[in-house]
Amino acid sequence: PIDPMSVTFRSATGGMSPSGPVLSRRMSDLEGLFADTAAWQEARDGADPVVYEVASSPVPEAPGELPQSITTIHPGAVGGEFHMTKGHQHPNPQGEIYFGLSGTGGLLLFDGTTPKWIPMSPGVIGYIPPGWAHRSVNTGDEPYRFLAVYPGDAGHDYGWVLEHGMGWRVRRGAGEPQLVPFQSEPV
Numbered sequence: 675p676i677d678p679m680s681v682t683f684r685s686a687t688g689g690m691s692p693s694g695p696v697l698s699r700r701m702s703d704l705e706g707l708f709a710d711t712a713a714w715q716e717a718r719d720g721a722d723p724v725v726y727e728v729a730s731s732p733v734p735e736a737p738g739e740l741p742q743s744i745t746t747i748h749p750g751a752v753g754g755e756f757h758m759t760k761g762h763q764h765p766n767p768q769g770e771i772y773f774g775l776s777g778t779g780g781l782l783l784f785d786g787t788t789p790k791w792i793p794m795s796p797g798v799i800g801y802i803p804p805g806w807a808h809r810s811v812n813t814g815d816e817p818y819r820f821l822a823v824y825p826g827d828a829g830h831d832y833g834w835v836l837e838h839g840m841g842w843r844v845r846r847g848a849g850e851p852q853l854v855p856f857q858s859e860p861v
């Protein structure tokens with residue numbers, strides 16, 4: 675265990691102070707995620723933009739601890755599909771709490787049978803029950819940022835999402851974001 679501590683959220687950057695590791699995911703790190711492979715390749719071979727960043731607190735991923743992280747998903751879409759995180763399942767099934775900090779997005783959940791969508795904005799608490807894979811999506815035109823708090827021994831299984839999908843894809847629509855079946859071809 676580590677000592678009691680406070681962490682300051684840097685609202686200008688989405689960083690934490692003191693900070694643990696900061697992770698940056700570029701388009702080239704997101705192979706196989708977006709339905710429109712040609713559009714993904716074009717973005718990767720072009721500017722290869724940073725799609726999202728994850729700043730972690732110094733709390734370790736260890737049993738009994740509650741690590742926190744702040745994710746910032748930059749706005750944009752690939753072939754009409756909104757920028758999103760890779761998404762994962764916790765191999766040690768345990769719950770997780772998200773808290774919306776800025777921007778507009780959503781939490782896509784999938785238990786292997788039924789997809790669920792929780793719209794996220796500042797002040798909204800999104801709850802992820804044990805056994806639900808989760809992915810975050812920026813549905814707005816500014817950075818979408820949220821805090822995550824999770825059990826330190828929950829783990830991250832990214833292969834599960836590549837194998838099972840997430841039930842829905844989240845696409846740019848005329849007004850509200852469109853939730854379309856995962857297998858569907860790009861419009």
Ligand code: PA5
Nearest residue numbers: 728743745759760761762822824
């Ligand atoms: O703990 C979480 O669920 C989040 O902090 C995510 O890890 C973060 O949003 C990045 O998503 P992913 O781990 O699916 O790339």
Ligand code: NI
Nearest residue numbers: 762770808824
């Ligand atoms: Ni998680």
